[in-house]
Amino acid sequence: MPAQVEINLSPEEKKQLEKNIKSRKISVRLAERSKIILLAAKQVPNYQIAKKLSIDI
Numbered sequence: 553m554p555a556q557v558e559i560n561l562s563p564e565e566k567k568q569l570e571k572n573i574k575s576r577k578i579s580v581r582l583a584e585r586s587k588i589i590l591l592a593a594k595q596v597p598n599y600q601i602a603k604k605l606s607i608d609i
Contacts, residue, residue, distance in 0.1 A: 556595065556597060557592070558595070561589075561593050569586040573587055584605065584607070587605060591604070
């Protein structure tokens with residue numbers, strides 16, 4: 553598996569990603585991607601993100 557990449561989000565980016573997750577008007581795919589990015593920014597390993605969100609890596 554590739555090494556974990558460090559993701560640094562600005563407060564505005566984090567706020568937008570959290571808004572995406574809560575929005576009912578946004579696509580399911582975009583909400584899922586937003587969750588992935590937020591978890592990766594917290595340095596959660598990829599395999600744990602996949603397990604938590606029930607997705608394949």
